[in-house]
Amino acid sequence: MILPPATLGMLGGGQLGRFFVLAAHELGYKVWVLDPDPNSPAGKAADRHLCAEYDDFAALDQFAAGCAAVTTEFENVPAGTLEYLAKFIPVRPNADAVGICQNRVAEKSFLRANGIPHAAFAAINSVADLEAAGTELFPGILKVARFGYDGKGQARVTSREEAIAAFQAFKNEPCVLEQMLKLDxxxxxxxxxxxxxxxxxxxxxxxxxxxxxxxxxxxxxxxxxxxxxxxxxxxxxxxxxxxxxxxxxxxxxxxxxxxxxxxxxxxxxxxxxxxxxxxxxxxxxxxxxxxxxxxxxxxxxxxxxxxxxxxxxxxxxxxxxxxxxxxxxxxxxxxxxxxxxxxxxxxxxxxxxxxxxxxxxxxxxxxxxxxxxxxxxxxxxxxx
Ligand code: ADP
Ligand code: MG
Incomplete structure (x- = not known):
């Protein structure tokens, strides 16, 4: 058990991190936040804000030396950062779990492999993948595999032609094409x-x-x-x-x-x-x-x-x-x-x-x- 007044590390400085800081303070812990934004909401509430990029290894060394354990509020922290920190201190959740959640292809493949109900999908890495995609995926939603949020990096497509145009507009980045469900x-x-x-x-x-x-x-x-x-x-x-x-x-x-x-x-x-x-x-x-x-x-x-x-x-x-x-x-x-x-x-x-x-x-x-x-x-x- 890590007990107060230990210092906890938070990767990411948004509002989710800020509420973590407030909760940790109430329980008696100190918190360091790592986030490149000098005005990050969690950084402002933290005991210390390391204003650095997530792959700044000198900052990560400092972070690991000052914190008893580290967590995240942001799924796009590079998996390499979590793996690096895990050599020194407990990192929770683990890098593999974060890696699955941060990539829609890995995420949906995980659901499929574990028999968990999900909308039909195909991984799209090329125009050829779209040409081969099953007809049940239209109308569908093309989503970039990484870094999409709040509906960004998504295009609703009714036909294969529209999907190809959308894929090219996403600069041929890896995507998933998902069947559009009628939502209750x-x-x-x-x-x-x-x-x-x-x-x-x-x-x-x-x-x-x-x-x-x-x-x-x-x-x-x-x-x-x-x-x-x-x-x-x-x-x-x-x-x-x-x-x-x-x-x-x-x-x-x-x-x-x-x-x-x-x-x-x-x-x-x-x-x-x-x-x-x-x-x-x-x-x-x-x-x-x-x-x-x-x-x-x-x-x-x-x-x-x-x-x-x-x-x-x-x-x-x-x-x-x-x-x-x-x-x-x-x-x-x-x-x-x-x-x-x-x-x-x-x-x-x-x-x-x-x-x-x-x-x-x-x-x-x-x-x-x-x-x-x-x-x-x-x-x-x-x-x-
Ligand atoms: P984000 O990362 O932006 O939250 P989501 O995959 O959750 O991306 O999509 C955002 C919203 O778009 C969903 O909450 C839902 O309203 C709608 N949406 C996404 N995928 C589908 C789908 N396959 N069928 C119907 N609606 C969808
Ligand atoms: Mg969502």
């Missing part, structure tokens, strides 16, 4: 798994996206109890097969009433923000606990919750002239949110608001998820 809705399971293989799943959340970015999460999801149980079982199976230690997010599609795994995130997940306000232990505290070899906390929710992401768009008033097409910049009227007594606001302290950038979120708590949703949507309308 989307859900996710966030869980934590410890060294001994014990897992704790948080309640299943239902996720609504807008423009490819998570917009609203509702927990518990509307699925039947039986389907929520199956989603949790599938997520636990994935974590076990990955030999995973830490907090893991698993996204699912529900199509014609059936579950399909969409993708995995080897870190806390945006749809698990609600656990900070609604659960006995948050997804970030579980990450600290799993990293340090502490027993996992209770993942039970004491309330239903609705989380709303606050994107940079609401800092702009498109009806007023500004320096560019986004309109005039102004601080949203937060008093509208403070007026709602069952709403918890979280702002990440990011330096610049940009359209599409995740700047903060809020969570509304109510015994009844439908009431929480109504309050959340009204609160958003009041500031938007």
């Amino acid at each position: 809705y989307e859900v996710s399971v966030v869980l934590a798994r410890d060294e001994q293989g014990h897992t704790k799943c948080f309640p299943v959340a239902e996720n609504q996206h807008s423009g490819g970015i998570l917009d609203v999460s509702i927990a518990p999801a509307r699925s039947s109890a039986c389907q929520r149980d199956s989603a949790q079982e599938i997520a636990e199976h994935i974590a076990a097969k990955l030999g995973y230690i830490g907090t893991l997010g698993v996204e699912f599609f529900v199509s014609h009433g059936e579950l399909y795994v969409n993708e995995m995130a080897p870190r806390p997940h945006n749809s698990g923000h609600y656990t900070v306000d609604a659960c006995v232990t948050s997804q970030y505290e579980q990450q600290v606990r799993a990293l340090c070899g502490l027993p996992l906390g209770d993942a039970r929710a004491h309330s239903a919750a609705v989380m709303v992401n606050l994107l940079g768009d609401i800092w702009y008033d498109a009806s007023q002239p500004g320096p560019d097409a986004h309109g005039a910049y102004r601080e949203p009227d937060w008093s509208k949110l403070y007026a709602v007594s069952n709403l918890k606001l979280h702002l990440y302290g990011k330096h610049h608001a940009r359209p599409g950038r995740k700047m903060g979120h809020f969570t509304v708590l109510d015994a009844d998820p439908a009431k929480a949703l109504a309050v959340a949507l009204a609160a958003r309308a009041a500031i938007g």
Whole structure:
């Protein structure tokens, strides 16, 4: 067990890392953050911010010398960085698990090899692969294998010709072509798994996206109890097969009433923000606990919750002239949110608001998820 006041290492300085820092501080730990951005939200909250690239080995040596164990908030940390750090200190989750989650070809091949339900797909490395792709993959979605997020690096294609054009627009980068499913809705399971293989799943959340970015999460999801149980079982199976230690997010599609795994995130997940306000232990505290070899906390929710992401768009008033097409910049009227007594606001302290950038979120708590949703949507309308 790693006990306070040990120093923990966090690779990545975004909001997920920031919540980890806050959770670790509450338990008595110190945190060093490694991130190349001098204004990273987690770096600002950390005890020390090593402002360096992920493959800066001199910085990694310093990091390994100063930290008792290291984790990540960002799936695109190079696998080589994790392998290098693992020579000196525990790295959780392991490099292989992160490597699978950061490459859509490896991820979907892992699902197929383990008999886990997923949308039909083909790995695409050349135009010839697209010419050979089965007709069941059209209409489909072409996704770059690496570095896609928030719907970026994706093209919806109805025909082979469109897929070839999209592949060329992605500069012939390795991709997957995935069958387009008719979605009833989307859900996710966030869980934590410890060294001994014990897992704790948080309640299943239902996720609504807008423009490819998570917009609203509702927990518990509307699925039947039986389907929520199956989603949790599938997520636990994935974590076990990955030999995973830490907090893991698993996204699912529900199509014609059936579950399909969409993708995995080897870190806390945006749809698990609600656990900070609604659960006995948050997804970030579980990450600290799993990293340090502490027993996992209770993942039970004491309330239903609705989380709303606050994107940079609401800092702009498109009806007023500004320096560019986004309109005039102004601080949203937060008093509208403070007026709602069952709403918890979280702002990440990011330096610049940009359209599409995740700047903060809020969570509304109510015994009844439908009431929480109504309050959340009204609160958003009041500031938007
Ligand atoms: P990201 O890394 O951007 O989250 P995803 O693969 O999760 O990428 O895709 C983003 C969103 O696009 C999904 O949450 C879903 O709404 C939609 N989508 C992705 N793949 C499919 C698919 N095969 N069928 C239907 N909708 C999809
Ligand atoms: Mg996704």
